[in-house]
Every structure is written in C-alpha cells, then in structure tokens.
Amino acid sequence: MTDELEQLYQTTYTAVVRFLYRKVWDADRAEDLAQEVFMRALHHRPEKPRAWVFAVAANLARDEARAAIRRKRHLTLLKTEPLVQPARTESPDDAVEHDEELTTVHEALAVLTPRDREVLLLWDAGLSYPEIAEQTGLAVGAVGTTLARARKRLVDAYERQHPEASQRHAAHS
C-alpha cells in the first residue's frame, strides 16, 4: 500500500518542490513544505494521491503567504532582499543575467490573475486537465481556455518588461 505513494514521491517530489517554490519563493521552505505534503499523504492515504498532493501543497503555500504577510506587518524595517538566491555554478556575469531573467519571469507571473496563474502552475507541474479542473473548481472545458489566456499573458508580460531578452529569443529561434 506504500508502493503507490512511494512511486508518486519518486516521480513528483521535484515537481511539488518547484510548484511550491513558485509560490513561496524560498527553496528551503519549498522543500520543507513538499516533505510535509508527502508526510501528510502517508498519514491520510488519499484515493487520488497526485491531485491530493498538489491540492495540499497549494493550501500550505496559501497559509504560508498569509503568515508571511502577518510577519511583514510586524517588521517595519524589512530590507528588500534580492528575490532569488544567486545561481551557484555560473560565472558572475551569467549569474546576474540569470537573476534578471528570473526576476522578470517572476514579475510576469505576478501579472496573471490568481486563477490563471494557478492553472498554469498546475499544468506545468504535470497535472491533467481533469485534475486541474477539480482543484480549481473550473469546468474541464474551461481549463484549455484559461491555459490559452495564461500562456499568452505570461509571454506578453515578460516581453513587455524584458524587450532585449525577447529579441534575443527571437534571434535564437
């Protein structure tokens, strides 16, 4: 009975960490939460573990965001930290460029409505249309529409904020 969950863990853990990272923006925290999610799954033994795992991850991330807002209210002298940790293996120049790109994508993602963003992140995490529909409360038929809009908006927002990068991308392709 452990087998199904273990298999899910092997195939999905990284996706869950990534999904959480895109919500809490802290790699360590994302890993802690992902492990928490799977430990809860071990306890609850959900019937549809994959959908369940992402639903719980989304809930934990939401709780986390609320807690973060509460913390910020108390920390009036919060200094602005760089959004992302410097990449480790790259040269300084590459690292700076990578950071910039990351920040831009992050900001582009922030432009989306919460629902569009959620559907996009769930899709990117590997969930199927029916799974996404169940988790977001959308009709299955509406998932394609939402994804179409979310994809377009993400790329548009990114290219607006980062015209050189999109030109570079155009040159590459």
Next chain:
Amino acid sequence: MRHIPEEELHAYLDQALSRSQCVEIESHLAACERCRAERDAIAALRDRTTALLSTLAPPRRIAPAFEELAARQAERDARHQHRARNFAWAASVVAALGIGWGASGLMQPAPSAAAPAVATTAPQAPPATPRTVATPTEGAVPETPVRLAAARPVPARAQPAATRSAVRAPAADDAADTASAAPAPTRLAQSPRRPAMLEVSSGRLPDDDLRPDSGVWRTLSLDGARAETGIIPTRIEGLPIMQVQVRGGQRPVTVVAQQLKSGEVIRTIEGPAAEVSSLLARNDSSLDRTPSTSPWPTVAGGNASASIQGREGAMTLRRGDRILAITAPLPSDSLLAIIRRLNVETRGQK
C-alpha cells in the same frame, strides 16, 4: 468551414482531448492551412511558456529517501497516538505503582524492613511485598541490571494477593479505567479495539539466557544494536535503558531492559515468533525452581487479575511471524496498555 478554436488547439497540444476529438482536429488540420499556422503559433507559445517557467526553479537538491519521510511520519503518528492515550497509559502505571506502594505501606509499616528485600533471594523474601515498589530508592542504587533482575521474581501467595485487591479497591476509583480492579482484563478482552492476536501469556524474565556470559546474547548499546542488526530495538520511549541485548543475526531477537521510576525492570522482547515464544516458555518451565501455588493464569481466568497483580507478568503480541513481548511486574491491564502503545508506535517500521 469552422476553424479550430484556440483553446481546443491548446487542449489538443496538451493531449487533453479524447481520441475521437483528436481525429477530428487532425483531419481538419490536414485540410486547413490557417489552422495549421495557428497550431504552430500555439505550439511555440506553449514551448516559450514552459521555457520561461523553467527558469523559476529552485536549485535542485537530492530528495530525502522515501523511507526517511515514512519514518518521520510514523514517529509523528505515534506521538499523536501517544498523546491521545497518554492519560490512560500513565494512569494505569501510576495506579499500579501507587497501589503497590500503598499496599506495602499497610503491610510493611517499617520501610527499613523492606529495604533489604532487593538484595535477598526470592524464597526468603517476605512474600507479599512488591519489593521493588516498596523501596523506590533502590532504583537509584547502582545495581547492575542482572542483579536487579535476579532479585525480582517471587511467587505471590493467594491470600496476600486477595488482601491487596481489597486494599486497592478505593484507590482504583480514582484511577483510570484501564487500571481498575479485578474485572478489568475481562472488560478489555471485550473491547472492540483490542488487537486480534493479543494474548496474555505466562512468563518469567529470561534471566538465565540473558546473562552476558551466556555466549549467545550480546549486550550492546542502542546504537550498537542498531548498527549490528540494522533495526532499532523496540523499546518504550521515555524510560531509561538499562541494557540492550541481541541474539542472532539476520532475524535477531532483541531484548531491551528499561527501568521504571520505582526501580522495576520492564523488558521489551521482539523477534521471530518461534524464538520469542521458546524464550518465554523456557523461562516459564523454570517456575519449578520456586514452588508456586498455581501456574500463571490466563487473562480469561476468573480471578486472573487478583493473582497477576503485582507479580511478574508477560504480555505477548503476535505480528505476522514475529512476536512482541513485554515482561514486567505490573498488572496485566498495564501491560496491555503498554504493549498496545508499543504496537502502535512500531507498526509500519518493520
């Protein structure tokens, strides 16, 4: 001619459509250049989105082993269970010890008379005294585990046992249900939560086999036992460990001796069913060294609780081909509570 809506092309590329929908779309694409161009644009958009999102990934680290998570969760489950049962379990032990203390106070007014009992051998000892209970300070004396164990077993006589159950009746009113008087084991036996294979069996502590010089058993630290056998010997959390003994390699028998606050020793034995039961049986047969009025009663016996009270008891729990057993001079319902708790805590860690 109807062109394919944008969202349908997304769904098509995302492989979210039925086989027949796909066939329909593909036959249209074959005939419609405009939709083919649209499909290519959407495919590019889709790839671009994936590429952008892929930059938003945390540094990749090695995931902890699934077993590690499972172990952490099992620990957490056990803690929750523990908290839920904490009262019942603590109350049963406290009641058992408290009753023993009260009874010994009544029967042995001079504490100094009880003190030497630990050092004397069983047959000469004043029979009615639950000795280790009567002298809690003895627990602090740096006795070796073997000596403590050697002093332990005494056949309780029927009459004092009856006296004690009379004495403990009022105290039991204050105690938790699990620790209440004579009918308790029978009631527990009817409880729907009772594990199917739970049984009270007779038993004496396997003193002879556990002597370090027996050559078969090895005395190790907890960590040593873990390193040697690859398993963590089953034990009761929160009690000081006096001794960890291991026999066998592949499917070892582990015996962990721990000390209750009163100085009494409780042993947790875990291993292959045949070995554990023969261990318990062998010690059972050694009963004839100390003539007893009756063999160990089973829990179903009419006056079982009275005669088990305060004496060496053993409780075994069968789990597949393994047996978990505890032996301690505690009432059977306390043993029952302890072994249930152990069972919950260690389940799934095999």
